[in-house]
Amino acid sequence: MNEHLEHLNPQPLWRHFRTLCNTPRPSGHEAELVEKLERWAESRGLAHDRDAFGNLRLRKPASPGHEQAPGVILQGHLDMVAQANADAPHDFTRDPVETYVANGWLHARHTTLGADNGLGVAAALALLEDDSLVHGPLEALFTLEEETSMGGALNLAEGWLEGQVLLNLDSEDRGEVFIGRAGGADIVVEVQLPTAALAGDEMAVSLALTGLVGGHSGIDIHRGRGNANRLLVRVLRALEAFDARLVAYRGGTLRNAIPREAFATLAIPAAEFAGVQARVAALEETLRAELSGVDEGLALCVTAEPHQPEQALNAHASSMLLAALHAAPCGVERMSQAMPGVVETSNNLGVVTLEKGRFHLCALVRSLRDSAAADIAERFRGLFQLIGARTRVEHAYPGWTPDPGNPLLARFCALHRQRLGSDPAVKVIHAGLECGILAGKYPGLEMISFGPLIRGAHSPDERVELASVEEFWELLRALVADLAGSPRQA
Numbered sequence: 001m002n003e004h005l006e007h008l009n010p011q012p013l014w015r016h017f018r019t020l021c022n023t024p025r026p027s028g029h030e031a032e033l034v035e036k037l038e039r040w041a042e043s044r045g046l047a048h049d050r051d052a053f054g055n056l057r058l059r060k061p062a063s064p065g066h067e068q069a070p071g072v073i074l075q076g077h078l079d080m081v082a083q084a085n086a087d088a089p090h091d092f093t094r095d096p097v098e099t100y101v102a103n104g105w106l107h108a109r110h111t112t113l114g115a116d117n118g119l120g121v122a123a124a125l126a127l128l129e130d131d132s133l134v135h136g137p138l139e140a141l142f143t144l145e146e147e148t149s150m151g152g153a154l155n156l157a158e159g160w161l162e163g164q165v166l167l168n169l170d171s172e173d174r175g176e177v178f179i180g181r182a183g184g185a186d187i188v189v190e191v192q193l194p195t196a197a198l199a200g201d202e203m204a205v206s207l208a209l210t211g212l213v214g215g216h217s218g219i220d221i222h223r224g225r226g227n228a229n230r231l232l233v234r235v236l237r238a239l240e241a242f243d244a245r246l247v248a249y250r251g252g253t254l255r256n257a258i259p260r261e262a263f264a265t266l267a268i269p270a271a272e273f274a275g276v277q278a279r280v281a282a283l284e285e286t287l288r289a290e291l292s293g294v295d296e297g298l299a300l301c302v303t304a305e306p307h308q309p310e311q312a313l314n315a316h317a318s319s320m321l322l323a324a325l326h327a328a329p330c331g332v333e334r335m336s337q338a339m340p341g342v343v344e345t346s347n348n349l350g351v352v353t354l355e356k357g358r359f360h361l362c363a364l365v366r367s368l369r370d371s372a373a374a375d376i377a378e379r380f381r382g383l384f385q386l387i388g389a390r391t392r393v394e395h396a397y398p399g400w401t402p403d404p405g406n407p408l409l410a411r412f413c414a415l416h417r418q419r420l421g422s423d424p425a426v427k428v429i430h431a432g433l434e435c436g437i438l439a440g441k442y443p444g445l446e447m448i449s450f451g452p453l454i455r456g457a458h459s460p461d462e463r464v465e466l467a468s469v470e471e472f473w474e475l476l477r478a479l480v481a482d483l484a485g486s487p488r489q490a
Contacts, residue, residue: 016122026082026092027148051157058140069136071163076120077146084111105463113462120169149395153434168449174468178449180402180428182366189361191389195311203270204305211297214260214459217348218431226295228262229349242272245312255350255364257458267312343430345372400436408446
């Protein structure tokens, strides 16, 4: 599958990306890909090893005469976000990603593309096999489970890597280079809530909120797009006027993707069904007006359930849960004063479920300030304590502190100016690059992050601009070649 990729330029990079598209690799299911890459390394005579967590390292000796150049680590993550449209029967653990080209962009059919971070991985592999390139010692570090927990970076072996320079290939903007990023943590809330049987005059109805754009919960959080969980909870709160009780809820699939869809089941007095239908229709118009120009596809509908559930949350539990969800932090919390235009702190209500009274929420808080992320977690703890829920913080990772005086940055900017005729924009990203974690484990590393132009990451709208991939590839080759002429630091 995806034979057409091998006809794109640069051909070596796209050939490797084809392998990634044809090999299922959602987070936690990277083993098949790791084994393929190890076999490929052996066929090229490249050394390879794994650390205790399973992160993969490939190594290539320096070009003759350049053994004293600083070692360069090419770094990316092997896993991809597994998101598909609701009507697409795609199994990310078994099915390949099907791609196509349209108007100069590469897309996937009905699923995420995996350009995040497959193109960075493909570029590193293509560089390792480029025998025409003069380079110093090279290492390619491919981490696992970045999209779900940063597990690979958090558990990376210390004292394992040998290079002095790290090029993170996981950025998504053409003409930009990143020197800092937000830290973050998962906030998990769980509780068993009391239920009560449906009364004889009650009926069950289903609500569906669909059609939103979604996107990356860091990079896109400031764009004003709708969060399906936030919006459907708002609808459910309005329907409390009809004595509605919550039966079940399912919204979002990943804590680091802005939810595009959410679904709920309610118990309502049967006599109120017509009123509920009218109210839902009015709310759809209201929400569509609020999201005009940003998220045009919102659809909200209510239907009678053919099968009656036995239980719903009791009236008090339903009301308290919806009140807590309605008040929970969601979206941009604060913009940075030190870095104008950059989000400092945000939170994404990523995954919310309720089944048989069992409530689960997973949110992802991000911040340039660890103290601000900790404060949001405490706000969740205090808020959901009111309904007797337990809140815990998981998979916390530190931010990457910007260093504008980084010599590697100056070298990259000079090459960008020389080859493209302009200076790159130097940025701090509100997303979970692994650089901060790696810097904590290897504090002497110089590092920057750059990549091709990717849009719609973490959603089925993910796409990459083909021309930007060629530009990214040439910059990467030029930077590695330039570093080959630098003496190794003592």
